[in-house]
Each structure stands twice: as C-alpha cells, then as structure tokens.
Amino acid sequence: MSYKKKRRLNVLAERLRPGLSESERKFLDAAELGDESVVRKVLENDVVSPDCEDTLGRTGLDLAILSGKESLVLYLFGKVSGPKVHQGLLCAVDNNRTELCEILLRHQIYRRRSVETDVYLYMDDTEDAQNNQPPEIVEKDIENQGATKVDKMLKEALMRAAIKNNFQIVQMIMLRAVSLEIPHDYFCSCRQCIDDREGDYMVFCNNRLDTFRALASPAYISLTEEDPIIACFHLSKGFKRLQMIETENQKTYQELDEQCQAFTLGLMDNCRSSDDVKCILSGASTRTTFSDDEDSSKDQTFQLNKGDSFPLLSLAMRMEQKRFVGHVKCQAQVSELWFSGLQMLRYLNRFEYLMLAIPLGILLLPIFSLVYVVAPWSKVTVLLDTPLMRFLSYTCSYLSFLIVICLCKLKFNTIWLSIACDDTSLFAYILIGLVFLWIIGLIWEEVKQIYRAGAEDYLLSIWNLVDSFMLTFLLASFTLDVVLPIRIRQMIHHFQPTMNASGNLLSMTMLPLCYSNDVYNMSTSYQDCQAPATLAMMAEWSPAWVPDPEFLSDVLFSAGIILSVSRISFIMPANETFGTMLVSFQRTFFDLVKLFAMFVLILLAFTCGIAGLYAAHACQTDSFKGFGGTLFLLVWSLLGFGPGEAPDLRHDAPMTSLTNNPSRGTMVVALGYILYGIYVFAALVVLMNLLIAVMSNTFQEIQDERDTEWKFVRTELWLTFIEPGCCVAPPFNVIPTPRDLCALIKTMRKFFRRLFRKCHKPKHRCTKRERSLKKLQEKIELEEKQYTARQNVMCSLVRRYILESEREKIEEGEDAAEDKLRRLIENVANKLDERIDLIEKNLQTVEDNVNNVQKGGMNIQTMQKSEIDLTQTLINTHEGYQTMVKEIWEDGKAFRETKMEAIRAMRDERLKLIEDMKAAEAQALEDSIIDVYDEADFIPRTTIN
Structure with missing residues (x-):
C-alpha cells in the first residue's frame, strides 16, 4: 500500500469515528436535565468516564453547570479531572454562574504555595484545612518570570469574567491575588514580544485584544483602580492612539474607547449632590508618596494640575474627553462658577445680549479698572473678579485694542513719521505709548499663562500659538515704525543733505515732512497722490540683501492684523450656533488639508505631462511655457480662472523641434485639449465634489453631536477665565497697584531681614522650626482629609454603579x-x-x-x-x-x-x-x-x- 493511499485511509478513519455510545449519551442527557440519580448510577457502574464529551466538546460538568443544578455540580466536582474542572470554571464564567464559580474555585488545582517559602497563599476550604490536606504544589515556570500554572488558569478565568463584566466573579478571582498585566507597547522590542509576534501574529493580536477588553471592563476598573475615572481617561487616550496604529482592529478599539467613556458617564450619573460632583472634579486622589517607576514613566502632559479650580475637568479637556466634559452635572458646576456672584447676568449667555453688553463695557470697564488700580480693596474688585466680568473685560479690551491699532496704522499713519521731527505732538506720544502698553499687557498675560500652565500645555492650544505669532508680528512691526524714523532723523542730523526749494539749495536738518507748508509751500498729506519733485528722496543701505524696514513693518502688520481680527472668534463658543460653526470650520479645514495631497498629486502629474507636450512649442503658446507657466495656469484653472483656449498655438512663431513638422501642432493642440479637459474634470468635478462630500459628512457628524461639541469648546473658553488671574484686562494689568506695592515692600523687608539679621538663640530657631513642622503637618492632614473624602465618594459611586448594572441585567432577563x-x-x-x-x-x-x-x-x-x-x-x-x-x-x-x-x-x-x-x-x-x-x-x- 502506497504512502498516499495509507494517509488517505487514516484521514477517512479519523472522520468516520463512531459517535457517543448509548451509556455516554444517557449520561450526558441526564447531566443536561439535572437528573442526579441517573448520573450517579451511570458513574457508579463504571461504564462511562466522567470526562467524556459530546460533539460540541462539552463535558458532563459543563452540562450540569448549564442546567444550574448545584448538587449535581458538587457531585461531579470530585469525579472529573483537573483540566475538565478548569473547563467547567470557564463555562461557569461565560454563563455568569456565580455560585457555581465559587464551588469550582475550591478545587485543589487552584490552591498553591510557593516552593521557596513554603507559605500557603490561599486557603478557602476549612474542612481541608482541618484535615491537614495540603494544596497541590505547582512549581514555578522560570521562562514566564515565575508565573505558576495556577496563575495562568486564574488569569484566564479573570479575563473572561472581566470581559463578561461580572463584578462578583471578578472580585472572587481577584481575592486570590491575581491581576492582569497591561500589554507591552505595540512597538516593544523585548524578546518576549518579538517571539510572540514572529510565532503567530494572529494569536499575538487576539491576546492583546482580549487583554484590552478585560482592562476596559467596568468590573475590573472598579476593583483595581484607585481612581476609576482617571484610569478610564488614560485607557481612552491609549485606545485612540491604537486606532491609528492597529488599523485592522480600529473598530474594536473604538468600541473599547466608547465603553470607557460610558463608564465615566455612568459614575457621574450616580452623583446625588453638588458636593459629590465637586469632590470628584477636584481630582485630589493621590497621596504624597514616592511614585513608582511605572507612574513616573507616564506622559507628564496628562497629569493633574492641582492649581486648577477643577483639576479633573482640566485633565479631561487635555485628553479630549468630550462626553465627560459635556455631562450635565459637570456643566452645572462650571456654570455655577461662571456666573458666581452675578447670577442675574445669566441673560448674557445669549449672544445678542452679549453683543449689547460689549459697547457698554468698552465705556464702563476702563473706569472700573482705574478704580481697581487706585483702590484694589474696594467693592469694585468683587465685581471685576468674577469670571464673567473678566471675560467681558478682556473682550472689550481686545476689541478696543483692535480699534486703536487700526486707527493708529491706517488713519493716523503720519504720527509714526512725525517721530523724526523735532516738534512731535503730544498726541503722537500718547497714542504710541498706549499701543505699546497694550501690547506689553497682552504679552504679560501670555507669560503668566505659560508660567501657570507650563510650556508644553501652552503649546497644545492652537489659540495660544495664534496669540504668540500675533503679538510677535505686531510688536516687531510697531518697533520698526518707531526705530526707523529715529534712525533716519539721526542720519539727517549727522550728514545734513541738501534740498532744492524754489531754485535754492537748502541744508536739511529734518525730513521734508517736518517743514511747514507756509514756508516751503509743500503738501505733506499727499492726498492728491502727487508728491513734489523737491520731496523725492530715497534711502539706500548696505548690504543689499537686507529688506526695506518700512516694507517689513507693513508685512508684519498685515500678518499680525489678520491674526488679530481672526482671534475675535474666541468669543464664538459663548453661543451655541456660532460655537458649532467654529468647530465645523476647524474640522472641515483639517479635511481640506487631508485632501490637499491628492490635489497636489494630480496638479504635478498634469503639469509635467502638459509641460512636456508643449516643450517644443514654448514660443507658440502663452499659457504652457515651461513647468512654472504650466503650473501657474493649472492652479488658476483649479480656482475657475483658467482660459478655455489655453491649449491653442500661434503658428507665426518658430518651434524648437528637430523636424519642425507643421502637422505636429494640430496633434499637440488636440492632445492638449484632451489633457486639459481631463485635468479640469478630475480636479474640479471629482476632487471638488469629493471635498464637498467630505465636508458635508464632517458637518453632519458635528451636527449630530452639536451639544457635546459646543459644550466642550465653551468649557474651554470658560475655564480660561475661571482660573485665578488678574482682575483687569490689558493695558491696566501692567500698572502696579497699592496691593502690589505692599507685597513688594513685604518681600524686600523679608529679604533684607534675612540678609542683615543677627544670630538668634537656638531656642528661637527650634520654635520657628516647630512652627514650620506644625504647618506642614496641618497641610498633610488637610490633604489626607481631602483624599479620604474623595475616596469615600468614589467608593459610593462604584457601589451605586454596580447595583444599577445588576438591576439592568435583571430587567433584561425579565424581558426575555x-x-x-x-x-x-x-x-x-x-x-x-x-x-x-x-x-x-x-x-x-x-x-x-x-x-x-x-x-x-x-x-x-x-x-x-x-x-x-x-x-x-x-x-x-x-x-x-x-x-x-x-x-x-x-x-x-x-x-x-x-x-x-x-x-x-x-x-x-x-x-x-x-x-x-x-x-x-x-x-x-x-x-x-x-x-x-x-x-x-x-x-x-x-x-x-
């Protein structure tokens, strides 16, 4: 018999194996029905093995677990072998049989003791303990870093219980000192990860997914994390990162992200008072202890900032937990702080009322700010120190700043030139000083924000980057406008050039603009745009590559004023409609950036093709002259400004061809029209409509979640003014107040007292040290009290969430x-x-x-x-x-x-x-x-x- 035929017979024999015998079928049917007497009789006759399985691989213990007969499970518990007991435990976990899981966990295969220390790690059965029956000793596996086989089995059961979100079973297994390990980073290069990845990639991915499903389970998070909300934030951020890395499992990670966010929302739903919400949002959940290596390795960007009013809410903002931030109870606390002290101003939540309040604020807030500068302890401070009034003050100040710089640069532009004159007006100095004072005040606000939030957090916000560039451009522009006239004035005084006035040569000591019109009969306003010849003068400098300072100033001002006016959109989130439109604009702009690569690809492809086609006819066409001309025309055609007759040729000009065949031009024009038409169709019809479709889809997604999106950007705006800061807006924030002077005097007194103090007695030093230790002890006790209060609230929320989850499971069971x-x-x-x-x-x-x-x-x-x-x-x-x-x-x-x-x-x-x-x-x-x-x-x- 050949080898091939023998192998075929073996395969067929394996497939034609007989099924269950009559006794085995009787045993399994009785186990499924819970008939304990039949099961006992069959097993006592020794005609059936307790480990026999049906066609689905289910043992008699599995079927008894499915039937829910506890006495039958107890009987089979001592009959089946260890692996079948573990299989039964997994079956009980999958079917949420809590009581049966407790019975199966008493088996001796789940008992262990360390070989080195000979200390029992877990003892559950009191009868076995009284009978002095030691548990089975399982040696450690050195390859798995000391993890025993019992640990592996319990971790497998724990993972399934966590995926099923069964709180009781998870707690039952975790009491045996078992927990799950966070998988290594996807790009981890350790030996274990490399071996797993090269061994079976599918098994490697499935193990990671199962572990992440268990780690994201509310049951596991509730029982393992000190602060479940912060843990969910970090898991959600990690899942969002994994969505971009493991694109094949993107949907799974998205579901896990939504599960973590739903758990945080469920905890917030169980808050019954404002004190509970404030205690949760305070985020004071960490003791003053030494941090572990694992904690120190985390990204410092996403850590609690205790200086914030609501540190946990600020953390949620940085980690883009929009559903948590938009929760009604979080918004209620933020709204309470926003309108604190001025509840009647809730009407300003409407955008039309806000627009009416801004002109009034431009007139009144400067008066209030001056009162605060003179008397910072007055009642005006209480009014100005509210978040809403700080917002109105900053808005009015910023709008006033835009009006001033626009008038100063566009309307009264001659005041910058008048600096070069000897008799510069007082109005020019006041206006220029006000502009620079305003810019310095805005820069001082940005510096304080960097100091308070940190450079890394500061650069994460696009608005902060806009502010930085805007202030840099404006400061550089106005500085050049001041320095340039002064420098020219110095040069004129030094060299004293001559000027032709009515046929007479006069020695100039200042710019022609500074001379009186009555004396020289010269117009300095240039309203008719006709400058007299006598005023024609030109400044030159070396090296030649240095740009014109006046031109550079105008360019910087143009960029700065564009950013400044665009920055007014920061008040748009105050209204739901405009806030949603702002979010839609940002998201659609990012869609445009994504599709820009496709536009560039098509543009370069057709540019090279058409330029190569018309290379020999460069003298006969005005449209497709080389690569640059072709690119310029196609870009304008993309915007709808391209001429339709662009592919035509002029036959009165020569060609740069070797053959100079006249019939070549006809074919080139025909192919040019074809390529030009395909480009217009691909760029305008296909890509433009694709861009419109993508933008429409993005806009619809935002409209579906408009409440969450708007509340998120509004909270970002509100928190900016809720956090502690200066009561008055620029430029009044740079004016020192009596309070600042008193603080400076106290600081100087302490400094000089320490510098020139005499030697004190040791007793006095000990007393001072005791006072410092007492203050430190009081601070530690206060932190401990806050920590204990927050943990009590968190435990209450977890218990309420567990009870609510169990109630929902019961209701779902009643429906079915x-x-x-x-x-x-x-x-x-x-x-x-x-x-x-x-x-x-x-x-x-x-x-x-x-x-x-x-x-x-x-x-x-x-x-x-x-x-x-x-x-x-x-x-x-x-x-x-x-x-x-x-x-x-x-x-x-x-x-x-x-x-x-x-x-x-x-x-x-x-x-x-x-x-x-x-x-x-x-x-x-x-x-x-x-x-x-x-x-x-x-x-x-x-x-x-």
Whole structure:
C-alpha cells in the first residue's frame, strides 16, 4: 500500500469515528436535565468516564453547570479531572454562574504555595484545612518570570469574567491575588514580544485584544483602580492612539474607547449632590508618596494640575474627553462658577445680549479698572473678579485694542513719521505709548499663562500659538515704525543733505515732512497722490540683501492684523450656533488639508505631462511655457480662472523641434485639449465634489453631536477665565497697584531681614522650626482629609454603579423570561416524549422477560423480581412526568382562556366601533386581536396519553 493511499485511509478513519455510545449519551442527557440519580448510577457502574464529551466538546460538568443544578455540580466536582474542572470554571464564567464559580474555585488545582517559602497563599476550604490536606504544589515556570500554572488558569478565568463584566466573579478571582498585566507597547522590542509576534501574529493580536477588553471592563476598573475615572481617561487616550496604529482592529478599539467613556458617564450619573460632583472634579486622589517607576514613566502632559479650580475637568479637556466634559452635572458646576456672584447676568449667555453688553463695557470697564488700580480693596474688585466680568473685560479690551491699532496704522499713519521731527505732538506720544502698553499687557498675560500652565500645555492650544505669532508680528512691526524714523532723523542730523526749494539749495536738518507748508509751500498729506519733485528722496543701505524696514513693518502688520481680527472668534463658543460653526470650520479645514495631497498629486502629474507636450512649442503658446507657466495656469484653472483656449498655438512663431513638422501642432493642440479637459474634470468635478462630500459628512457628524461639541469648546473658553488671574484686562494689568506695592515692600523687608539679621538663640530657631513642622503637618492632614473624602465618594459611586448594572441585567432577563419559559417547556416536552417511548420499550422488554422467567428456574425468578422493581420505578417516573405535563398544560389552558376572554371583549368593542362607523379604529382593534391570538397560540401541543 502506497504512502498516499495509507494517509488517505487514516484521514477517512479519523472522520468516520463512531459517535457517543448509548451509556455516554444517557449520561450526558441526564447531566443536561439535572437528573442526579441517573448520573450517579451511570458513574457508579463504571461504564462511562466522567470526562467524556459530546460533539460540541462539552463535558458532563459543563452540562450540569448549564442546567444550574448545584448538587449535581458538587457531585461531579470530585469525579472529573483537573483540566475538565478548569473547563467547567470557564463555562461557569461565560454563563455568569456565580455560585457555581465559587464551588469550582475550591478545587485543589487552584490552591498553591510557593516552593521557596513554603507559605500557603490561599486557603478557602476549612474542612481541608482541618484535615491537614495540603494544596497541590505547582512549581514555578522560570521562562514566564515565575508565573505558576495556577496563575495562568486564574488569569484566564479573570479575563473572561472581566470581559463578561461580572463584578462578583471578578472580585472572587481577584481575592486570590491575581491581576492582569497591561500589554507591552505595540512597538516593544523585548524578546518576549518579538517571539510572540514572529510565532503567530494572529494569536499575538487576539491576546492583546482580549487583554484590552478585560482592562476596559467596568468590573475590573472598579476593583483595581484607585481612581476609576482617571484610569478610564488614560485607557481612552491609549485606545485612540491604537486606532491609528492597529488599523485592522480600529473598530474594536473604538468600541473599547466608547465603553470607557460610558463608564465615566455612568459614575457621574450616580452623583446625588453638588458636593459629590465637586469632590470628584477636584481630582485630589493621590497621596504624597514616592511614585513608582511605572507612574513616573507616564506622559507628564496628562497629569493633574492641582492649581486648577477643577483639576479633573482640566485633565479631561487635555485628553479630549468630550462626553465627560459635556455631562450635565459637570456643566452645572462650571456654570455655577461662571456666573458666581452675578447670577442675574445669566441673560448674557445669549449672544445678542452679549453683543449689547460689549459697547457698554468698552465705556464702563476702563473706569472700573482705574478704580481697581487706585483702590484694589474696594467693592469694585468683587465685581471685576468674577469670571464673567473678566471675560467681558478682556473682550472689550481686545476689541478696543483692535480699534486703536487700526486707527493708529491706517488713519493716523503720519504720527509714526512725525517721530523724526523735532516738534512731535503730544498726541503722537500718547497714542504710541498706549499701543505699546497694550501690547506689553497682552504679552504679560501670555507669560503668566505659560508660567501657570507650563510650556508644553501652552503649546497644545492652537489659540495660544495664534496669540504668540500675533503679538510677535505686531510688536516687531510697531518697533520698526518707531526705530526707523529715529534712525533716519539721526542720519539727517549727522550728514545734513541738501534740498532744492524754489531754485535754492537748502541744508536739511529734518525730513521734508517736518517743514511747514507756509514756508516751503509743500503738501505733506499727499492726498492728491502727487508728491513734489523737491520731496523725492530715497534711502539706500548696505548690504543689499537686507529688506526695506518700512516694507517689513507693513508685512508684519498685515500678518499680525489678520491674526488679530481672526482671534475675535474666541468669543464664538459663548453661543451655541456660532460655537458649532467654529468647530465645523476647524474640522472641515483639517479635511481640506487631508485632501490637499491628492490635489497636489494630480496638479504635478498634469503639469509635467502638459509641460512636456508643449516643450517644443514654448514660443507658440502663452499659457504652457515651461513647468512654472504650466503650473501657474493649472492652479488658476483649479480656482475657475483658467482660459478655455489655453491649449491653442500661434503658428507665426518658430518651434524648437528637430523636424519642425507643421502637422505636429494640430496633434499637440488636440492632445492638449484632451489633457486639459481631463485635468479640469478630475480636479474640479471629482476632487471638488469629493471635498464637498467630505465636508458635508464632517458637518453632519458635528451636527449630530452639536451639544457635546459646543459644550466642550465653551468649557474651554470658560475655564480660561475661571482660573485665578488678574482682575483687569490689558493695558491696566501692567500698572502696579497699592496691593502690589505692599507685597513688594513685604518681600524686600523679608529679604533684607534675612540678609542683615543677627544670630538668634537656638531656642528661637527650634520654635520657628516647630512652627514650620506644625504647618506642614496641618497641610498633610488637610490633604489626607481631602483624599479620604474623595475616596469615600468614589467608593459610593462604584457601589451605586454596580447595583444599577445588576438591576439592568435583571430587567433584561425579565424581558426575555417569556421566551425562555416557552423554550424550556418545549425542551422538557421533547425529553418527556423520549422518556415515555423509552419506558414503553422497557415495559415490552419486561413482559418478554416475564415469559422467560415462567419457563426458567429460581435464578430467572430473581431476575424477574429485579426487573419488576425497575419497571415500577420507571412507571412512577412516567406518572410523575405525566403529572408535571398535565400541570403545565392546565396552566397553558388557563392562559389561553384568559386571552380568549380578552379577545371576546375586544370583538364586542370592535362591533360597537363598526356600528359607530369607526372603520380605522375597528381595523386597528382587529390587528390587536390578531396579536392576542398569536400570544395565545404559544402553548406547546403536547399530547398526554
């Protein structure tokens, strides 16, 4: 026999293996029905192995767990082998059998002790402890860093329980000192990760996904994390990162991200008072202890900042937890702080009222700011120190700043030139000083923000970058406007150039602009745009590559004023409509950037193709002259300004071809029109419509989540002014107040006292040290008190969440109870029919045996007696099943009669409706009657003989 034929026969023999025997089938059916007596009898006869499996790989213990028979599970618990017990535990975990999991965990395979220390790590069964039965010793696996086999089995069960989100089973397993380990980074280069990745990549990915599913489970987070909310924030941020790395599992990580966010929202839903919400948002959940290496390795960007009013909310803002920030209870606390002290100004939450308040604020807030500068302890400080008034003050100040710099640069532009004159007006100095004071005030605000938030957090905000560039451009522009006239004035005084005035040469000591019109009869306003020839002068400097300072100033001002006016959009989130539009604009702008690469690709492709086609006809075309001309024309065509006759050629100009064939031009024009048309179609029709579709999709997504998106950007705006800061806006914030002077004097006094103090007695130093230690102790006690209060609140929220989750599971089970009952009745009826057939068959067998007994001797009579006893037992069982079926049938019959009575009543009502000519209501009632008929027909048709 050939090897190929032998292998084929072995494969067929494996596929044609016989199924279960009659005894094994009887054993498994009895385990599934929970018939403990049959199971005991079959196993006591030693005809079936307790570890036998059905076609689905389920053992008798698994089927007993599914049936929920606790006594049967206890019996099989000591019969099956260790691996089957672990399989049964996993089955119990998958089916949420909490009591059975507790029984199975008592098996000795889940007991362990360390070989080195010989100390029992866990002892659960008191009877075994009294009998001095030691648990099984499982040696450590050196390759897995000391993890025992028991740990592996318990971690597998813990992972499944966490994925099922069963709080009780997770807690039960974790009490055995087992926890899950966070998977290594996806790009980890350790030996274990490399071996797993190269061994079986699918298994490697599945293990990571299962571990992340367990780590993101609310049950596991609640029982392992000191602060579940912060842990969910970090998990959510990690899942968002993994979505971009493991794109094949993007949907799974997105679901886990939503699960973590839903858990944080569930915890916030269980807050019953404002104190609970404030305690949670305070974020004071860490003790003053030494941090672990794992904690120190975390990204410092996403750590709590204790200087914030709501550190946890600020952390959620940085980690883009929009649903948490937009939660109604978080928004209530932020709104309370925003309108604190001025509840009547809630009307300003409407955008039209805000627009009406700004002109009034431009007139009144400078007066209030001056009062604060003069008397910072007055009642005006209480008004100005509220977040809403700080917002209005900053808004009015910023709008005033824009008005001033626009007037100063566009309307009164000659004041910058008048600096070069000897008799510069006081108005020019005041206006220029005010501009620079305002810019310095804005820069001082940015410096304080960098000092308070840190450079890294400061650069994460796009608005902060806009402010930095805006102030840099404006400061550089106005500095050049001041320095340039002064420098030119110095040069004129030094060199004293000559000027032709009415045929006379005069020695100049200042700019022509500074001379009086009456003396020289020269216009200095240039309103007619005609400068006299005598005023024509030009400044030159070296090196030549240095740009014109005046031109550079104008460029910087243009960039700065564009950013300044665009920065007004920071007040848009104050209104829901404009705030949503601002978010839509930002998101659609990013979509444009994403599609810009496709535009560039098509543009370069057609530019190179068309430029190469018209290379020999560069003199005959005005449109496609080389790469630069072709690129310029195609860019304008993309915007709709390209001429339609661009591919045409002029035949009166020469070609730069070797052949100079006249027929070449016709083919070039034809191909040019084709390429130009394809480009216009691809760029304008396809890509533009694609861009519009993407923008529409993004806009629709934002509209679907407009409440969350708007509240997120509004909270970002509010927190900017809620955090502690200066009460007055620029330029008044750079003016020192009496309070600042007092603080400076106190600081100087302390400095000089320490510098020139004499030696004190040791007793005084000890007393001072004791006072410092006492203050430190009070601070530690206060932090400990805050920590304890927050932990108590967090524990209460977790308990409430667990109770609510269990209640929801029960309600879901009640909804499906009717369907489960129907399936159970049908299953029991089928099993009873099979048992009745089996009993009838056994009765026939008994009758045959009785006939044989009458022909036999005493041994046959003894066998007959045993068979009669067995028959009597079967008959009793049959009667019991018949009685149960009759009861079930009577219940079903009563249910049907109840439904029939309801149908009769509905029919009578339907007849009345027909008599009242209400056909539509009668038809609706007829549909209800049909539905009631369907509900009444669920009774199983079990025949009882």
